[in-house]
Amino acid sequence: MAMKHFRGRAEGPGGMSAPVAVVVDVGGTRVRAALAGPDGTPTGRVVRPTDRTSPERFLAGLEEVIRAVLAGAPRTVAARLPVIVGCTGPIGPGGSLVDPPNLDPSFRDLPLGAALGERLRRPVVVGLDTHLALLGEQQAGALRGRSDGIYLTVSTGVGGAILSGGRLLRGARSMSGELGHLPVAARGPRCGCGGQGHLEAVVAGPALGRSVMRRADREVGGALALRIRALGRIPDGSDVALWASEGDPDATAVLRRARGALAVAVTALVSLLDPEVVVLGGGVVLGSPEAWTAACREHIRRHGLAAHRESVEVTAAVLGDDAGLYGGVAYARMMDALEPVTEG
Ligand SMILES: [Zn+2]
Structure with missing residues (x-):
């Protein structure tokens, strides 16, 4: 799932670095998502209630949030931005929810990463929300x-x-x-x-x-x-x-x-x-x-x-609720799902 097209440092309007991913934090009550720059900094946050009524509606809700974030991305990069999702575990191979403890049994083994990837036609990386949050605090918070x-x-x-x-x-x-x-x-x-x-x-x-x-x-x-x-x-x-x-x-x-x-x-x-x-x-x-x-x-x-x-x-x-958003890019790099950003 390695991505080869994020070499170099694209500059967006106003000298801001162009986003390199969409990061999503799936909480028990709210889904938060944003564009993330090369250093992980989130912009353009979108927040929605988490729809836990069925796996289908849950996935549709995530897709809607991610599309709303993508609508704010520069058109030159929006079509190929990968998606990095943090959610409660345990998470199985391919980003599936193995046995989500606080969700309905119908969510068991839901192939979250694969299903979202199919809907959005782009790579999706799924990690533990706490892993992303720790990396966020390391990037810009109490663990810096x-x-x-x-x-x-x-x-x-x-x-x-x-x-x-x-x-x-x-x-x-x-x-x-x-x-x-x-x-x-x-x-x-x-x-x-x-x-x-x-x-x-x-x-x-x-x-x-x-x-x-x-x-x-x-x-x-x-x-x-x-x-x-x-x-x-x-x-x-x-x-x-x-x-x-x-x-x-x-x-x-x-x-x-x-x-x-x-x-x-x-x-x-x-x-x-x-x-x-x-x-x-x-x-x-x-x-x-x-x-x-x-x-x-x-x-x-x-x-x-x-x-x-x-x-x-x-x-x-x-970083409060934003910790996972800050940590998404670092998590994807750790999993070799993003090319390291090279200078110049
Ligand atoms: Zn326990």
């Missing part, structure tokens, strides 16, 4: 200039990626860094993957919501139960964070437990991987980043190895 780091994102799920010796650690199946499924509590709650006590089952947004529901059930008619009834739906991570900020003791306790679980996992990862920096991202963390980074720092200081106690930085991701 770093050679060893851990990226961990907590939102509707928990994912991660590892930078080791300046390179993304890919793993044998290009799926290293599934940090959401690290066991953190032998008798903890069931995880969406079927396991028990995994990090994701304790700290992801839906897990926080389920935790406050369980606490509310213990005191029917209590303050927490009344909050949930007023909400009229199952609370999510942002509801729990809001209630904690308003002083609700149960919401505060749920968040403290989640931060504690994340801190245990991060300290274990630090011992395993010896990073310079741990970068925390995702909506759950970025709602109150200092509380989450401080919990991890404190746990490393108390329970980490002496060499790590004062030296490992724990910091918040800086």
